[in-house]
Each structure stands twice: as C-alpha cells, then as structure tokens.
Amino acid sequence: MNLGWATLETPDKDFSSVVIHEFGHALGLLHEHNHPEALIQWNKPAVYADLEGPPNKWPRAEIDANVFAKFDLSKVIITDFDKASVMIYTIPSNWTLDGKSFMPSWKLSAGDTETIKRLYS
C-alpha cells in the first residue's frame, strides 16, 4: 500500500486519515471529490500550478484523472456527495473559484460506512 506523502513524522490524525483513505480504496471506495454531485468550482490553473510542482510533479493528464474527473453514477455504488468523507482530497481555498475548501476526515464518515455496507451487502 502506498501511503503517499505520509511519513513516521506525520501527525497522528493526518497519518490516520491517509491510512484509512488507502484502505478505503482497497475496499472499493472512490475519491469523493470525483463525485458528480460535488459541484466543486475548480480554479484549474491554481490546481495545475500546485500539483505539477513538487512534491507531486503530476502531468496534467494525471491531475485531470485524479482531481477533475467525474465518475458515472450509473456504474458505481455510492451515497450522495459526502464532504465529510475520508476519501476527499485536501482542497485548499485557492483551488476553488468560490473560496470553498475541503478537508478529509481522519476517520470513516457516516457516508463512507454506508457505501461500504452497500458494496458488501
């Protein structure tokens, strides 16, 4: 399992968030910011500028796929958009045109738990 940017020096709540997020993927959860109902007003130039630089150094196609893409609700099992999900990226206010920001939870949200129930029932 790739824990991305987390290291042994990462504060416990942030480390917990990363580990639970990655286990969420292992169980089948998708990135919440890719939910078609998220309606995030992306400031794409700011997102590209940050993610094309270190430490990510992602090409635009990877940013488009990981950040801006929307999944097809007819092909997934999921709840309504859940801004409290552990599966949402940290989205700073300068990444949105309306100044909204999002922080992932450090634990499974009620929506995350409901989605896992639906996936395995």
Ligand SMILES: [Zn+2]
């Ligand atoms: Zn992820």
